[in-house]
Amino acid sequence: MTLSIAIIGRPNVGKSTLFNRLVGKQLALVDDRPGVTRDRRDGHGKLFDLEFNIVDTAGLDDVDDKSLEGRMRQQSEIAINEAQVILFVIDARAGIMPMDKFFANLVRKKAKKVILLANKAESKASQSGLYEAYSLGLGDPIEFSGAHGIGIDDLYEALKSYVESMPPEDIDDLEEDNPDKPLRLAIIGQPNAGKSTLINKMIGQDRLLTGPEAGITRDAIAIDWSYNNRKIALWDTAGIRKKARVKDKLEKLSVADGLRAVKFAEVVVLLIDATVPLERQDLSIADLISREGRALVIAINKWDLIKNKPATLKNLQLEVERLLPQMAGVPLITLSAETGKGMERLMPAVLEIYAIWNKRITTAQLNKWLAFQVDQHPPPAPGGRRIKLRYITQTRPRPPTFALFCSRPDDLPESYKRYLINGMRLDFGLKGVPIRIHLRAGKNPYA
Numbered sequence: 217m218t219l220s221i222a223i224i225g226r227p228n229v230g231k232s233t234l235f236n237r238l239v240g241k242q243l244a245l246v247d248d249r250p251g252v253t254r255d256r257r258d259g260h261g262k263l264f265d266l267e268f269n270i271v272d273t274a275g276l277d278d279v280d281d282k283s284l285e286g287r288m289r290q291q292s293e294i295a296i297n298e299a300q301v302i303l304f305v306i307d308a309r310a311g312i313m314p315m316d317k318f319f320a321n322l323v324r325k326k327a328k329k330v331i332l333l334a335n336k337a338e339s340k341a342s343q344s345g346l347y348e349a350y351s352l353g354l355g356d357p358i359e360f361s362g363a364h365g366i367g368i369d370d371l372y373e374a375l376k377s378y379v380e381s382m383p384p385e386d387i388d389d390l391e392e393d394n395p396d397k398p399l400r401l402a403i404i405g406q407p408n409a410g411k412s413t414l415i416n417k418m419i420g421q422d423r424l425l426t427g428p429e430a431g432i433t434r435d436a437i438a439i440d441w442s443y444n445n446r447k448i449a450l451w452d453t454a455g456i457r458k459k460a461r462v463k464d465k466l467e468k469l470s471v472a473d474g475l476r477a478v479k480f481a482e483v484v485v486l487l488i489d490a491t492v493p494l495e496r497q498d499l500s501i502a503d504l505i506s507r508e509g510r511a512l513v514i515a516i517n518k519w520d521l522i523k524n525k526p527a528t529l530k531n532l533q534l535e536v537e538r539l540l541p542q543m544a545g546v547p548l549i550t551l552s553a554e555t556g557k558g559m560e561r562l563m564p565a566v567l568e569i570y571a572i573w574n575k576r577i578t579t580a581q582l583n584k585w586l587a588f589q590v591d592q593h594p595p596p597a598p599g600g601r602r603i604k605l606r607y608i609t610q611t612r613p614r615p616p617t618f619a620l621f622c623s624r625p626d627d628l629p630e631s632y633k634r635y636l637i638n639g640m641r642l643d644f645g646l647k648g649v650p651i652r653i654h655l656r657a658g659k660n661p662y663a
């Protein structure tokens with residue numbers, strides 16, 4: 217996936233002209249009269265060395281038709297949600313109108329990167345509009361003219377600095393499954409769970425300091441590693457670098473440490489000490505992994521110390537399913553980092569869950585599936601009117617995320633959403649990864 221940009225603004229401010237300039241083709245019909253362009257257009261845009269996908273919401277420019285306002289708002293919201301950068305266009309010559317403010321509010325609420333373009337700045341009459349633009353609260357406006365190419369350099373600078381300032385996890389979000397890029401893996405768990413021992417065994421070198429004292433290792437960096445020719449960046453939770461002194465034997469896995477590791481990782485291995493009851497191990501980290509949308513593998517370590525293995529495993533499986541329903545089907549691997557037994561199953565499980573996490577399902581498959589699900593178990597009919605599920609599409613992988621268009625999204629009960637998510641897990645094999653379904657009002661906006 218490339219950088220995604222949406223052009224937002226009230227009708228007739230010059231969105232189509234800008235779109236055409238960036239896409240480089242006369243795809244959109246441009247005219248001075250409002251309401252000339254009809255469709256929401258997606259295009260591949262280029263600006264010097266920057267490439268991006270760009271969406272123009274100009275299609276519903278029709279100030280005469282009041283019923284279109286709602287649709288336009290809806291289109292804009294979808295575009296805003298899906299984009300990383302918003303090009304917010306105003307007409308500096310016309311000045312700020314109530315509808316500019318309305319759209320500005322919409323954009324501000326989403327806390328996205330916004331670049332404010334005061335368009336038609338070639339006009340002498342644009343100066344006061346330029347000053348008014350500050351009142352939108354979207355930052356400093358760029359004096360711009362899509363038609364005359366004024367301000368293109370400033371726009372480029374703004375985009376470039378955004379791309380360069382993106383946190384690595386966001387950049388990697390854009391890169392999807394690329395076998396040339398290292399898969400980012402973190403192993404986290406309570407102190408003494410055996411993380412250092414496990415990482416040592418994995419990388420085959422005694423680079424880590426292990427010891428029985430909790431908290432003996434503190435800092436974290438990533439280790440370059442490879443598994444079956446697949447490059448892996450292994451987050452070294454345990455910390456190779458320093459032989460830090462034991463500070464506090466009762467030290468817990470700190471939330472900040474866990475969060476850093478989870479943010480870094482695509483797949484997280486949660487290492488559990490089989491000799492410590494599960495209630496005493498911090499599973500809130502698993503919840504964090506789910507909320508951050510990462511893929512999870514649970515590894516049960518020190519399996520060599522367990523006497524009744526089948527009973528213990530059964531118990532753990534039940535407990536994990538009970539405690540982590542949002543990650544149903546998460547792989548559970550028993551191993552001994554000390555002896556190496558069972559370790560050969562860890563990386564295959566990591567790669568498998570990574571593939572599931574990256575999975576894309578076609579819209580056709582999804583809608584066929586949705587029709588079946590609805591048929592099997594129709595959504596409720598609060599107030600006697602049945603909620604209609606109209607259309608579903610996957611908006612992104614990593615983790616699998618879907619937009620479901622329906623009537624009255626606020627009335628669709630959580631239990632029905634869970635029914636759909638569970639069905640998806642089974643029917644599309646999305647075991648053990650978080651699944652997101654965003655409900656959206658209305659008809660299929662892509663149709």
Ligand code: GDP
Nearest residue numbers: 407408409410411412413427428518552553554
């Ligand atoms: P960390 O704090 O999670 O990095 O844990 P360490 O790797 O330092 O391990 C803590 C202690 O558990 C050390 O004494 C290890 O030797 C021991 N240990 C780690 N893995 C295993 C295992 O699979 N079996 C047994 N019996 N002991 C282990």
